[in-house]
Amino acid sequence: MDSFNAIVQVLDSTIRLSVPLLLACLAGLYSERAGIFDIGLEGKMLVGAFAGAAAASVFHSAFVGLGTAVLISVAFAMVHGFASITHRGNQIVSGVAINFVAAGSTIILGQAWFEQGGRTPALQPGERFEAIVWPGAEAIRNVPILGPVYAELISGHSILVYFAFAMVPFTWWVLFRTRFGLRMRAVGENPAAVDTAGISVAWLRYRALICTGVLTGVAGAYLSMVQNGGFVKDMTAGKGYIALAALIFAKWKPVNAMFACLLFGFLDAASIRLQGSPLPIIGKVPVQFMQALPYVLTVILLAGFIGKAIPPRAGGVPYVKER
């Protein structure tokens, strides 16, 4: 029973840890499917996290915080769009720039406004998203197997967790069942064809980037307002890049994205859980190995050793109309 409870706990933290990855991964999915590489996911999450926590603690409302996070994150996405769609700049360069501006400005502004070494004030109850306890969770907690699964895994998360997982089927539906999704995929594969059909490539890509900004904003808000109860400098700590890796791992498909993020979240949860304690058969695994595993797996995947990851064909190429 003890080991079962341990597994449930690891799975529970898997869910918590994979939520920001999942949101960022789906965010990247929108922009990359529309043909815009976005390595600025990290930066957009970071500004989202900062804006969310700052607004929530100033206005004493979690939802104001969430809204601000989304707003600022979308603004950064628009800068990326302005550089890479309107001015046909290098998308990678623009993404790198956004990451730096985000990393620097959150610290500088945080220090200037709150004077707590780059932190925002600790969020009070009501300023952060609380866990939602599902009906009956406490009542059946003691039922073997089913009880802990229902009480720990399904119930007891914040609304943003459910939102993140709801976004998976929603994104699938948008991508494969709506006109916008069809056009978005087309613009990522063959923008000239979309242009010929009389649809604005630029506007379509801007809309995809707005979706990206919204989702990275929520991802950031989750980090600072659910997971942590306040903004800490550089709190994304490479999650944007792991999300990018997950996106490749998922071959740019929403449902796969969920599984990839759960896998990477699980690796993270397991490495925290196992810290220092030996595994059966394998023996003691260095924490650093577990931390590097998502990146190693992605490289192996990219090298084509486990299936082939084929990115959207027009990805990274600015669209130039025939002149």
Add this chain to the structure above:
Amino acid sequence: MSTPYAKLPAWADYGLIPLINLSVAFIVAGFVVMLVGENPFRAAVILVEGAFGKGTGIAFTLFYATTFIFTGLSVAVAAHCSLFNIGTEGQAYIGGLGIALVCLSFDSVLPWWVIFPMAIVAAAMFGALWGFIPAYLQAKRGSHIVITTIMFNFIAASVMVYLLVGPLKPVGSQAPQTRNFLAGAELPKLNWMIELFGAKIRSAPLNICFLLALAMAFLVWLLIWRTKLGYEMRTYGHSPKAARYAGISETRIILTAMMISGALAGMMALNPVMGDQHNVAIDFVSGAGYVGIAVALMGRLHPVGIVLAAILFGMLYQGGAELAFEMPAISRDMIVIIQGLVILFAGALEHMFRPYIQALFASVSPKSVGMQAVKGKGA
């Protein structure tokens, strides 16, 4: 990278436009300074004074610049081959491992002038190896080099943390770093060079790596513009199709370019490790690899430009440290913002002002933009 715009005179292309882009970046940075309630002009004065006001300041500025010359050159060499090497950070980190191995093995028996060349080779080899794997995957398996090099940065960080809290850490020590090197692995300082001009220096880490960096800048210029290999790299960078048609081996050119790039990145580690810290510590690169991107873009991928851009960033680093004393609201992270803005305006938005400049030139002197040659093709 093709430019869909008509030509401008060279001085405007290489002088005016970068200058405008840079100014815009600094103006936006000025707004951020205003946002935190400080005076941007006073900040600029403190920054420049901190960097160049005293001998010590100059020495520190050049010390930081040394690091950025290496990383800037690294990014630029790859970029000439149209490869975006974001992995400079990880390659430099792993380069530090090579240096650590050499120094820890020989610092008690050999003098610095024997260890230094060995360390250069080790740093370059380790860095080149870390660039080789992504390059191989790009050339042979078509994996996007940007993604693989990002992944390799994280893998490098994990490897180094593992080594520095484990095998490389001396027994009984708490700090995650190697033991301090002995005198044999300490590089001579160059402070006398500045003292020649009459300035006094207390203690600054400016060392012989600065000369190595300048030599590398010259060698990179030689490589890119004066050798067959450099020509092939530029050809491939402009048009992979044309390169293939001309019989240039894609695999060879990608591998060579990335290994040279990785080697330059690895050599960056010499400066902080052997010149200043005298040990290898966790995160000793601390973002210098990423600064290299800004430096390379600002220097328009030319060694002269890169040296100048590196000195500018060295100034920002040194002056930024002084600034943090004078204006507590502004920490060194201000530099990260400036760096981002420079990358944004000199890199991603590099063509934003070009049409306006072009229109201006065209109205003043049509000949200068080659209007006669492309008549009827309204740009």
